[in-house]
Amino acid sequence: MGKNAIVGQSGGPTAVINSSLAGVYESCKKHGAQVVYGMCNGVAGLLEQRVIDLSTVLKDDLDIELLKRTPSSFLGSCRYKLPDWQTDPQVYEQLFEILKELDIGWFFYIGGNDSMDTIGKLSEYGASIGSDIRFMGVPKTIDNDLMITDHTPGYGSAAKYIGVVMKEIIRDATVYGTKYVTIVEIMGRNAGWLTAAAALAKGPDCEGVDMICLPEVPFDVEHFIDKVRALQAVKPSIVIAVSEGVKLPDGRYVCELSDDVRAVDAFGHKNLTGTARFMANLVARSLDTKTRCIELSTLQRCAGHMTSRTDVTEAYQVGGAAALAAFEGHTGEMVALKRISSNPYQCVTELHPISEVANLEKKVPLEWMNEAHTQMTDAFLDYAKPLIQAELSPLYIAGLPHHIYM
Amino acid sequence: MGKNAIVGQSGGPTAVINSSLAGVYESCKKHGAQVVYGMCNGVAGLLEQRVIDLSTVLKDDLDIELLKRTPSSFLGSCRYKLPDWQTDPQVYEQLFEILKELDIGWFFYIGGNDSMDTIGKLSEYGASIGSDIRFMGVPKTIDNDLMITDHTPGYGSAAKYIGVVMKEIIRDATVYGTKYVTIVEIMGRNAGWLTAAAALAKGPDCEGVDMICLPEVPFDVEHFIDKVRALQAVKPSIVIAVSEGVKLPDGRYVCELSDDVRAVDAFGHKNLTGTARFMANLVARSLDTKTRCIELSTLQRCAGHMTSRTDVTEAYQVGGAAALAAFEGHTGEMVALKRISSNPYQCVTELHPISEVANLEKKVPLEWMNEAHTQMTDAFLDYAKPLIQAELSPLYIAGLPHHIYM
Numbered sequence: 001m002g003k004n005a006i007v008g009q010s011g012g013p014t015a016v017i018n019s020s021l022a023g024v025y026e027s028c029k030k031h032g033a034q035v036v037y038g039m040c041n042g043v044a045g046l047l048e049q050r051v052i053d054l055s056t057v058l059k060d061d062l063d064i065e066l067l068k069r070t071p072s073s074f075l076g077s078c079r080y081k082l083p084d085w086q087t088d089p090q091v092y093e094q095l096f097e098i099l100k101e102l103d104i105g106w107f108f109y110i111g112g113n114d115s116m117d118t119i120g121k122l123s124e125y126g127a128s129i130g131s132d133i134r135f136m137g138v139p140k141t142i143d144n145d146l147m148i149t150d151h152t153p154g155y156g157s158a159a160k161y162i163g164v165v166m167k168e169i170i171r172d173a174t175v176y177g178t179k180y181v182t183i184v185e186i187m188g189r190n191a192g193w194l195t196a197a198a199a200l201a202k203g204p205d206c207e208g209v210d211m212i213c214l215p216e217v218p219f220d221v222e223h224f225i226d227k228v229r230a231l232q233a234v235k236p237s238i239v240i241a242v243s244e245g246v247k248l249p250d251g252r253y254v255c256e257l258s259d260d261v262r263a264v265d266a267f268g269h270k271n272l273t274g275t276a277r278f279m280a281n282l283v284a285r286s287l288d289t290k291t292r293c294i295e296l297s298t299l300q301r302c303a304g305h306m307t308s309r310t311d312v313t314e315a316y317q318v319g320g321a322a323a324l325a326a327f328e329g330h331t332g333e334m335v336a337l338k339r340i341s342s343n344p345y346q347c348v349t350e351l352h353p354i355s356e357v358a359n360l361e362k363k364v365p366l367e368w369m370n371e372a373h374t375q376m377t378d379a380f381l382d383y384a385k386p387l388i389q390a391e392l393s394p395l396y397i398a399g400l401p402h403h404i405y406m
Numbered sequence: 407m408g409k410n411a412i413v414g415q416s417g418g419p420t421a422v423i424n425s426s427l428a429g430v431y432e433s434c435k436k437h438g439a440q441v442v443y444g445m446c447n448g449v450a451g452l453l454e455q456r457v458i459d460l461s462t463v464l465k466d467d468l469d470i471e472l473l474k475r476t477p478s479s480f481l482g483s484c485r486y487k488l489p490d491w492q493t494d495p496q497v498y499e500q501l502f503e504i505l506k507e508l509d510i511g512w513f514f515y516i517g518g519n520d521s522m523d524t525i526g527k528l529s530e531y532g533a534s535i536g537s538d539i540r541f542m543g544v545p546k547t548i549d550n551d552l553m554i555t556d557h558t559p560g561y562g563s564a565a566k567y568i569g570v571v572m573k574e575i576i577r578d579a580t581v582y583g584t585k586y587v588t589i590v591e592i593m594g595r596n597a598g599w600l601t602a603a604a605a606l607a608k609g610p611d612c613e614g615v616d617m618i619c620l621p622e623v624p625f626d627v628e629h630f631i632d633k634v635r636a637l638q639a640v641k642p643s644i645v646i647a648v649s650e651g652v653k654l655p656d657g658r659y660v661c662e663l664s665d666d667v668r669a670v671d672a673f674g675h676k677n678l679t680g681t682a683r684f685m686a687n688l689v690a691r692s693l694d695t696k697t698r699c700i701e702l703s704t705l706q707r708c709a710g711h712m713t714s715r716t717d718v719t720e721a722y723q724v725g726g727a728a729a730l731a732a733f734e735g736h737t738g739e740m741v742a743l744k745r746i747s748s749n750p751y752q753c754v755t756e757l758h759p760i761s762e763v764a765n766l767e768k769k770v771p772l773e774w775m776n777e778a779h780t781q782m783t784d785a786f787l788d789y790a791k792p793l794i795q796a797e798l799s800p801l802y803i804a805g806l807p808h809h810i811y812m
Contacts, residue, residue, distance in 0.1 A: 013581045041583055072577040079582070163806055164711050171478040171809065172708040175419045176485070177447055203803075205811040297700040302578040305570050305712055308805065388805035397609075399714065399794035400569055403577065405611040 002032045003105030005323070007054075008039035008046065009140075010111035010118065011079065013072035014154030015161075015307045016315035017140050018404075020110045021074060022067045023319020024138065025054055028106065031327040037102060042078035042109070043118055047091070049098055057406055066404040068312060069394050071304030074404065082118055085125040092125045099133060106134045106326040110319070112141035112152070113359055116334055120354040123332030134326040137334035137354055138318055142301045144193035147360040148352045149336035153318055154301075155193060156311030156387035161303040162186060162296065163200030163388060166241065169294065170206055174237040179289040181228060182239045184209075185276035186296055189245040192216050192364045194300065197384060198241030199376035210238045215245035216363050217373040219254050224279070225286045227374065232289060242279060244272040244295075254278060273297075305401050309390035314347065321349040345386035408438045409511030411729070413460075414445035414452065415546075416517035416524065417485065419478035420560030421567075421713045422721035423546050424810075426516045427480060428473045429725020430544065431460055434512065437733040443508060448484035448515070449524055453497070455504055463812055472810040474718060475800050477710030480810065488524050491531040498531045505539060512540045512732040516725070518547035518558070519765055522740055526760040529738030540732040543740035543760055544724055548707045550599035553766040554758045555742035559724055560707075561599060562717030562793035567709040568592060568702065569606030569794060572647065575700065576612055580643040585695040587634060588645045590615075591682035592702055595651040598622050598770045600706065603790060604647030605782035616644045621651035622769050623779040625660050630685070631692045633780065638695060648685060650678040650701075660684060679703075711807050715796035720753065727755040751792035 005028040009017055021038075028036045038057075040050040052075075058064060067074060085092050099107065107122065109115050116137045123135040139146050144155035166184065173182045186195040192214030202208025210231050213219060231238045246254045258278040276293035284291045318335045325333065333351045340346035366373065368380040394401030411434040415423055427444075434442045444463075446456040458481075464470055473480060491498050505513065513528065515521050522543045529541040545552050550561035572590065579588045592601040598620030608614025616637050619625060637644045652660045664684040682699035690697045724741045731739065739757045746752035772779065774786040800807030 013578055070577075071574055073581045076583055077581045160805055165705055165709075167806060167809070168477055168708045168710055169704060171476075172419055172704045175479050175483045177482055200806065203806065205809045292703070294703045294705070295701065297698070298575060298578045299571055299700070299705070302574045303571075304574055385804065390805065391799075391802055393797075393799070396797055398791065399566055399796065400573060400606065400609065403573065403611045 002034050004035040004037060004103050005033040005106040005108065006037040006039060006051065006099070006102065006104050007108040007110065008042040009073040009075045009077050010042040010109060010115040011077060011141065013077060013302055014140055014142050015071040015157040015302060015304050016153055016312050017110055018070050018074045019068040019312045019315035020138050020140060020153060020319035022064050023316040024108045024110070024323050025058060026064065027320040027323030031323060033106065038075045041076040042080060043082070043095070044078035044080040045076065046098060047094060051102065063404055066395060066402065068316065069304060069392060069401070070403040071302040074406065079114070081114060082121045085121050089125070095122070096126070096129065096131060104133055106323070108136050108138055108322055108326070110138040110140045112143065112146060113361065116354050116358040119334070120332060120358045123354065126331070134329065134331040136322040136326045136330065137357070138322045139334060139336065142194060143188060143191055145191040145361045145363070146357055147362050148356050150339040150347065151337060151387055153311060153315035156308040156314070157303070157306070158194055158300050159197035159200065159384055160308040160388035161300055161306045162194060162197040164306055165296065166198045166201035166209055166239070167206045170201060170209070170239050173239055177236060179232060179236045180238070181232065181280070181283045181287070181289050181291045182237070182294065183276040183280045183291065184239065184241050184294045184296065185244050185273070186241055187300055188215060188243045189272060190215055190361055190363065192243045195241050195243040196364055196376050196380055199381060200384060200388065209241045211240040211374045212376060213240065213242040213246050214364055214369070215243045215247060216366060218249040219246040220249060221282065225283065228283055229287055232287065242276055244275050246275060304403070305394055307392050308388045309392040310387055312392045318349055325351055342382050342386055345389070408440050410441040410443060410509050411439040411512040411514065412443040412445060412457065412505070412508065412510050413514040413516065414448040415479040415481045415483050416448040416515060416521040417483060417547065418707060419483060420546055420548050420707055421477045421563040421710050422559055422718050423516055424476050424480045425474040425718045425721035426544050426546060426559060426725035428470050429722040430514045430516070430729050431464060432470065433726040433729030437729060439512065444481045447482040448486060449488070449501070450484035450486040451482065452504060453500060457508065469810055472801060472808065474722065475710060475798060475807070476809040477708040480812065485520070487520060488527045491527050495531070501528070502532070502535065502537060510539055512729070514542050514544055514728055514732070516544040516546050518549065518552060519767065522760050522764040525740070526738060526764045529760065532737070540735065540737040542728040542732045542736065543763070544728045545740060545742065548600060549594055549597055551597040551767045551769070552763055553768050554762050556745040556753065557743060557793055559717060559721035562714040562720070563709070563712070564600055564706050565603035565606065565790055566714045566794035567706050567712045568600060568603040570712055571702065572604045572607035572615055572645070573612045576607060576615065576645050579645055583642060585638060585642045586644070587638065587686070587689045587693070587695050587697045588643070588700065589682040589686045589697065590645065590647050590700045590702065591650050591679070592647055593706060594621060594649045595678060596621055596767055596769065598649045601647050601649040602770055602782050602786055605787060606790060606794060615647045617646040617780045618782060619646065619648040619652050620770055620775070621649045621653060622772060624655040625652045626655060627688065631689065634689055635693055638693065648682055650681050652681060710809070711800055713798050714794045715798040716793055718798045724755055731757055748788050748792055751795070
């Protein structure tokens with residue numbers, strides 16, 4: 001009898017994280033895992049022994065197909081940071097005892113920076129006690145801020161969603177031909193990859209966004225108003241894409257200038273929403289124009305109805321590649337995507353030690369912006385366009401996308 | 407030589423208003439109009455003689471197909487209210503002079519309440535001066551608040567969009583299994599049709615929204631908090647759909663309780679956004695839970711990437727029916743949709759005098775809510791479900807929906 005595999009999902013949900021789960025599951029089955037367990041709510045749930053035999057919920061090919069097209073984390077997620085294993089081994093002892101009871105040979109964790117930290121610590125602790133469990137990381141984040149990998153599964157679909165809705169917002173905003181400034185707030189605390197994707201809207205059928213504000217560029221309030229004034233002198237409807245994480249030159253978040261921001265969360269969590277609202281208020285007070293702010297909020301990370309087929313496929317493939325690597329004996333590594341060529345687009349998977357990825361953050365290179373830092377250049381578009389190609393329609397039942405649901 | 411036709415779009419844009427434009431255009435051509443003009447920015451643009459020969463921009467069948475799948479108002483829109491024609495005839499004299507110069511025989515206006523007011527006044531003035539121009543109204547509004555017609559083109563697609571994103575929001579909000587209250591703000595100043603559409607999310611694969619707050623039901627702050635507390639005692643993640651127009655028992659809008667609401671618009675327009683934010687703040691202060699507010703904003707009215715095929719088809723048909731009626735000699739009327747049956751869904755067009763529609767407002771019947779006024783009943787679902795059936799995919803080019811663009 002072979003051993004069993006276990007897989008968990010961690011961090012923020014995406015539209016394609018379940019496609020990676022499908023890739024891990026099918027690949028583990030193919031390579032001979034007896035049972036493939038799913039952790040409910042990641043490592044936090046595993047500590048409570050909340051696991052499920054995935055074959056009981058993924059019964060046939062239709063279930064797998066539904067899983068690939070279901071947004072958010074099918075297994076549930078967590079934000080759980082493991083302590084240092086050398087100074088605080090107790091939780092590791094507990095986890096490895098649970099893994100032993102489940103007869104686990106292969107352990108997979110689908111997530112971003114923090115999740116890779118988990119894989120790194122578990123594989124190090126495992127090595128220190130002579131465990132033969134293989135630990136593999138599967139990259140996932142809409143933020144696209146993981147090092148080493150060309151891009152992260154989840155980013156392509158979120159970028160496509162942002163490109164699509166920016167086109168629609170621009171079209172909507174110009175309809176009256178009157179003076180209007182629309183400010184759209186996009187996720188991304190420290191890295192502006194998602195906000196940069198607003199540049200994708202531009203084309204022969206769309207004039208594109210008029211300004212892009214990334215967190216990589218210090219935000220100067222007066223310069224901003226001057227720029228908006230200059231833009232509106234030429235055309236009445238101005239649409240601006242702004243990252244939730246834009247910061248003032250002194251390092252404070254722009255949204256901290258808004259009095260009521262922290263009131264949303266009564267428990268002291270620094271909530272970054274409110275950036276676009278603050279900026280829209282500022283523009284309305286400074287210029288003779290109507291304004292509107294739009295927060296894309298969680299819509300941008302879970303839009304299963306608007307995914308990139310390229311992204312869905314790659315998410316599935318990194319899951320499969322992780323399983324293959326684990327069964328070949330690799331451990332403490334993450335599957336990365338390596339781009340061979342942008343046009344034609346060719347991309348392969350490769351393996352990297354988790355230490356090259358965990359707890360690091362990849363930002364948007366400022367060379368991919370114009371000199372004024374208000375627009376993305378063709379270099380960024382060459383990078384991003386292949387990632388949003390082709391569509392995968394949800395399975396519609398009675399007019400609504402059907403999801404697999406536990 | 408036959409005469410010419412002219413068509414305009416007015417009021418807020420929708421995802422299918424251009425399908426009605428396509429219906430009017432093709433039907434006018436078929437019935438023998440020489441030229442079909444489009445008014446740029448509705449009657450306001452017509453007064454400035456900004457018109458376009460539509461055959462110069464709709465050159466072939468592909469352009470028509472793109473038009474049907476392009477959101478927002480292709481011709482641009484306006485919010486222009488004609489004065490009383492008996493006391494203030496000057497603008498009418500000017501308009502009819504322009505129509506005479508253009509040799510117009512048939513005049514079409516696609517819009518909501520205010521636009522039907524325009525058709526009513528123009529046809530009355532026309533009759534008073536013995537004009538033979540035929541004036542027909544084509545219904546359009548996501549708000550679904552027009553009298554007489556079973557529903558309005560535009561509502562089905564907006565309702566479908568809302569059902570789809572509510573499913574995705576619910577799925578996203580439950581992922582950590584922690585206490586969370588998500589409040590989603592949906593358009594609808596006085597009528598709750600769009601907010602009611604959040605009820606469509608519920609199904610075997612989705613637990614649905616936990617509470618619906620319509621503007622038809624006075625909003626009691628204390629009762630609301632009590633209800634949320636009771637809901638969260640049973641399950642951690644609560645999702646609430648609230649209309650931007652919910653009002654306190656004293657008639658004030660809930661969003662007026664929020665200090666900074668009116669700051670967004672510097673020119674005194676009572677902007678209703680901020681309702682969900684106010685309520686999320688309220689819940690965070692009152693209950694031991696994290697909260698999030700999401701405003702669907704203009705995304706819900708212009709989501710050309712998520713339309714109901716039923717809606718697109720009906721929008722096209724009411725345009726065609728209006729042209730047929732005008733060529734048969736009708737004037738001062740609006741095309742309405744009359745439902746024959748919900749299951750199987752059968753719906754036909756009919757004509758009604760504009761006076762039965764203009765400046766009136768159809769609200770959601772409270773019999774279609776449960777006794778506590780927190781959920782929609784099956785009667786509403788029977789009404790709404792046929793309107794969201796089937797999909798019409800955008801024409802994708804390089805990963806993004808392609809639009810026709812002037």
